[in-house]
Amino acid sequence: MEEHKKVCAANYEGSSGDMNVAGATALCARSEHKHGLPYVQYLGDGDSKSFAAVLQNKSYGNNVDITKLECVRHVQKTCWQST
Known part of the structure; x- marks a missing residue:
């Protein structure tokens, strides 16, 4: 941490x-x-939480739909853990 304080x-x-x-x-x-x-x-x-905030923020107005894609690895991990 100390060595990073100079530049970060x-x-x-x-x-x-x-x-x-x-x-x-x-x-x-x-x-x-x-x-x-x-x-x-x-x-x-x-x-x-992040996706919900992006939708709520409506950065592009009401006429632009944003769809959510799921990371395959996270979906696989979640499915594997639930079985």
Whole structure:
């Protein structure tokens, strides 16, 4: 930690779960401005908080639908653990 202090700075305070939510909404909010396109597919890892926040934020207005894709590895892991 001490050797990283010289070049790294904290840019978020809060829980890691909330950091994921903040990151996902920030990425979507700036994608149209920076790249000229909306993200219309969200690749998730099973965490519904981030996806729900992206939908609620409506960065692209009410007329753009965002669909959620699931990471195959997370789905396989969840299915395997439940059997």
